[in-house]
Amino acid sequence: xxxxxxxxxxxxxxxxxxxxxxxxxxxxxxxxxxxxxxxxxxxxxxxxxxxxxxxxxxxxxxxxxxxxxxxxxxxxxxxxxxxxxxxxxxxxxxxxxxxxxxxxxxxxxxxxxxxxxxxxxxxxxxxxxxxxxxxxxxxxxxxxxxxxxxxxxxxxxxxxxxxxxxxxxxxxxxxxxxxxxxxxxxxxxxxxxxxxxxxxxxxxxxxxxxxxxxxxxxxxxxxxxxxxxxxxxxxxxxxxxxxxxxxxxxxxxxxxxxxxxxxxxxxxxxxxxxxxxxxxxxxxxxxxxxxxxxxxxxxxxxxxxxxxxxxxxxxxxxxxxxxxxxxxxxxxxxxxxxxxxxxxxxxxxxxxxxxxxxxxxxxxxxxxxxxxxxxxxxxxxxxxxxxxxxxxxxxxxxxxxxxxxxxxxxxxxxxxxxxxxxxxxxxxxxxxxxxxxxxxxxxxxxxxxxxxxxxxxxxxxxxxxxxxxxxxxxxxxxxxxxxxxxxxxxxxxxxxxxxxxxxxxxxxxxxxxxxxxxxx
Numbered sequence: 001x002x003x004x005x006x007x008x009x010x011x012x013x014x015x016x017x018x019x020x021x022x023x024x025x026x027x028x029x030x031x032x033x034x035x036x037x038x039x040x041x042x043x044x045x046x047x048x049x050x051x052x053x054x055x056x057x058x059x060x061x062x063x064x065x066x067x068x069x070x071x072x073x074x075x076x077x078x079x080x081x082x083x084x085x086x087x088x089x090x091x092x093x094x095x096x097x098x099x100x101x102x103x104x105x106x107x108x109x110x111x112x113x114x115x116x117x118x119x120x121x122x123x124x125x126x127x128x129x130x131x132x133x134x135x136x137x138x139x140x141x142x143x144x145x146x147x148x149x150x151x152x153x154x155x156x157x158x159x160x161x162x163x164x165x166x167x168x169x170x171x172x173x174x175x176x177x178x179x180x181x182x183x184x185x186x187x188x189x190x191x192x193x194x195x196x197x198x199x200x201x202x203x204x205x206x207x208x209x210x211x212x213x214x215x216x217x218x219x220x221x222x223x224x225x226x227x228x229x230x231x232x233x234x235x236x237x238x239x240x241x242x243x244x245x246x247x248x249x250x251x252x253x254x255x256x257x258x259x260x261x262x263x264x265x266x267x268x269x270x271x272x273x274x275x276x277x278x279x280x281x282x283x284x285x286x287x288x289x290x291x292x293x294x295x296x297x298x299x300x301x302x303x304x305x306x307x308x309x310x311x312x313x314x315x316x317x318x319x320x321x322x323x324x325x326x327x328x329x330x331x332x333x334x335x336x337x338x339x340x341x342x343x344x345x346x347x348x349x350x351x352x353x354x355x356x357x358x359x360x361x362x363x364x365x366x367x368x369x370x371x372x373x374x375x376x377x378x379x380x381x382x383x384x385x386x387x388x389x390x391x392x393x394x395x396x397x398x399x400x401x402x403x404x405x406x407x408x409x410x411x412x413x414x415x416x417x418x419x420x421x422x423x424x425x426x427x428x429x430x431x432x433x434x435x436x437x438x439x440x441x442x443x444x445x446x447x448x449x450x451x452x453x454x455x456x457x458x459x460x461x462x463x464x465x466x467x468x469x470x471x472x473x474x475x476x477x478x479x480x481x482x483x484x485x486x487x488x489x490x491x492x493x494x495x496x497x498x499x500x501x502x503x504x505x506x507x508x509x510x511x512x513x514x515x516x517x518x519x520x
Contacts (some may be wrong), residue, residue, distance in 0.1 A: 091124040092132060094166060094229075095157055101136050102155075108144050113152045120159040125229045127209040135205040139168050139225055142199065146172025146223060162231050169224040175217040183215055239345040242266065246350045253301045255347050263297075263343060264290060271335040277328060284322045293336055300340070300368055312372045316379025329376070337369055402433045405513060408440040411504070415448035423456050427463045434472050441511075442467055445504045447478025457486045461494070468497040475499045477507050 047063050095118045102114055143153045151171040158165055175183070183199050206213045210230050217223040244259045256263070267290075268275065278284050292315060299308035319329050344365070348358050402410045412430060434442065444464055452460065464474045476498055479487075494500070501507040 090126070090129055092127055092129050093121070093124050094132075094164065095121045097129070097133055098136060098155060098157070098166075101133060101140060104137065105140060105144055111150050112144055112147050115152060115154050117154070117156045117158075119157060120164070121157070123159060123164055123231060125164060125209070125211075125231070128205075131205045132209065135202045138199065138202050143168055143170035143172065143223070146170050146174075148173065151222075159231065160228070164229040164231050166227045166229070167224060168227075169222060171222045174219040174221050175215075175223055176219055177217070180215050180217060240342045241349075242342055242346055244343070244346050246347075252344075252347055256297055256301060256343065259343065260294070263293070263339065266342070267293060267335060267339045270339055271332060274328060274332050274335065278324065281322065281324070283318060284324055289332060292332075296336065296369075296372065297340065300365055303364075305368060305371060308368060308372050309375050312375035313379040316376040316381075317383045319376075320380045320383040329380075330373075333369070333373055333376075337365075340365070402430065402437070402439075402442075404437065405443075405508075406511075408438070409443070409511060410434075410437065410439045410441075411443040411445060413445045413448060413504075418449055418452045418456055418460065420456055420459070423459045423463070426460070427466075430463070431466070431470065434467060434470050439472050441473050441475060443475045443477060443501075443504065443507050445477045445507075446480070446483065447504065449478075449480075449483070452483060452486070454486055454490065457483060458490050458492060461487070461492055461498075465495060465497050473497065473499065475501055475507050475510075477501045477504045 047059060047066065051059050051063065098116075098118075102116075105112075105114075140153070147153075147170055153171075154167070154169040156165075156167040156169075183203070203213060206227055212228045214226045214228075215223065216226075242262065244255075244262055246255065247258070250258070268286075271289075275286050275289070278286070278289070292311070295311050296308065299305070299311070315329075341362070344361065348361075402412050404410050410433075412426075414426075418426070430442075433439075464476060467474045474497065477500075479500065501510070
C-alpha cells in the first residue's frame with residue numbers, strides 16, 4: 001500500500017474508533033437516564049423541601065452539587081442523543097460565526113492574543129448552527145484554558161480541494177501523546193476540574209456533520225485541532241454524460257448489462273482512494289466490493305428488496321469482522337450511488353422519459369439504498385455488540401478467580417480497581433462458586449486492590465459477611481491503611497463471622513500451606 005494510502009487508512013481507523021466510541025455513548029445513555037436522572041430529580045425535590053424548612057449551608061452545598069451532577073448527566077444525554085432537538089440544517093459561514101464567538105472571550109484577550117488568517121471567507125457549510133457554535137466555543141475555551149499565562153491562539157480558515165479546513169492552534173501546555181486517543185471520551189479530561197464533556201460534544205457534533213477532526217499536540221508546545229468540512233460543489237452533485245452503449249428499446253436491465261464493464265471502470269476511478277485502503281486485505285478486497293455493486297444493481301433493477309436485505313446483513317457482519325472502518329463502507333455506498341445515478345441519467349436521456357417517471361425511479365432507488373444502509377449498519381452494530389458482550393462476560397469471569405487450595409478451602413485474590421459494577425459481579429460469582437464447590441473457608445486477599453471508593457468498601461464487607469449464609473467462613477488478608485481508614489470512617493464493625501490476617505502468607509501458614517502451593 002502507498003504511504004498516502006497508509007495515512008488515509010490510519011485516519012479512517014481513528015475516525016471509526018471515534019464513531020464507535022460515540023455510538024457506545026448512545027447505547028449507555030438510555031440506561032443512565034433511567035438509572036440516574038430520575039433518582040437525582042427526586043432527591044433534588046426533597047432537598048428543596050428541606051431547604052424550605054431548615055436553612056443550613058450543608059443543604060445549600062448538597063443542592064449545588066446535585067445541580068452539577070444533573071447538568072453533567074444532561075450534557076451526556078445531549079451528546080449521545082443530539083438529534084432530539086428540532087434545529088434544522090442551514091447554510092453557515094464559519095468565519096462569521098468564529099468572529100462572534102471570539103468576541104465572547106474579550107476578558108481573556110489582555111493575556112492571550114488571537115491571530116486570524118481567514119481565506120475563502122465566502123464559503124459556507126450546511127449544518128445545525130447552534131450545535132456547531134457550541135463546538136467552536138468549546139474548542140476556543142479549551143485553547144484559552146490551555147494557556148496558563150500569556151500566549152497566542154492561531155485560527156485559520158481556508159479551502160483545501162473540495163473541503164474547508166478550519167485550524168485552531170494554541171501555544172499552551174499541550175497534551176501527552178498517550179492521552180490524545182482518549183480525547184472526546186466522556187469524563188476524560190486532562191484538566192483537574194474537567195469532565196471531558198466539552199470535547200465529547202465537539203467530536204460528536206463534528207462527525208454528525210460529515211466532517212473530520214484531527215488533533216496534534218506536544219507537551220509544552222501547544223495543541224492543534226484541525227477540522228475538515230466537506231464542501232458541496234457542482235462536481236459533487238452534477239450528473240455526468242458518459243460514453244455508454246445504448247440500443248433502441250433496451251430495458252434498464254439490458255442497458256446495465258451492456259455497460260457493466262464501463263460501470264466497473266467508472267466506480268474504480270471514482271472510489272480509488274477506497275480501493276487503496278483495502279489493498280492487501282484478505283476478505284474485503286476489490287472483487288468483493290465490485291461484486292457488491294453487481295448484486296445491488298441486480299436487486300435495484302429486478303426490484304428484489306429481500307435479496308438486498310440479505311446482502312446488507314451479510315456485508316455488515318463481514319465488514320465488522322474485517323476490522324475495517326465503518327466510515328469507509330459509508331463512502332463506498334455513496335460512491336456507488338453517485339455512479340448508479342449517472343447511469344440512470346444517461347438511460348433516461350436516451351429514452352426521453354418524463355420527469356414524473358424519472359422522479360419515481362430515483363425515489364425508489366434512494367429508498368432501496370437507504371434500506372440497504374440501515375440493514376447493513378444494524379448487522380454491523382449487532383455483530384460488534386455481540387463481540388463486546390462476549391468479551392465482557394469473559395473479563396467478568398476472569399475478574400473473580402476463586403483458586404481451590406483444598407477440597408474445602410479457596411482463595412480469592414482481588415487486584416486492580418473495584419467499582420460498584422465489579423463489586424456486584426464479585427457478589428454473584430463468588431456466592432455461586434462457593435455453593436457449587438461447597439467451600440467451608442474462603443481467603444479474600446485485598447493486597448492487590450488499587451482503589452475502592454467508600455460505598456464499595458461497605459458493600460464488599462457485607463458480601464464477605466454474607467459468605468456465612470452459605471456456611472463458609474471468610475478470612476480477609478491484605479487490608480491496607482486506606483481501606484482501614486475508610487472502614488473506621490464508615491463505622492464498619494466486623495463480626496466473628498470474619499477473621500482478619502495481616503497477609504495471605506500468614507493465612508496459608510495457619511492452614512499448614514505454603515505460598516508455593518498457589519503457583520503449582
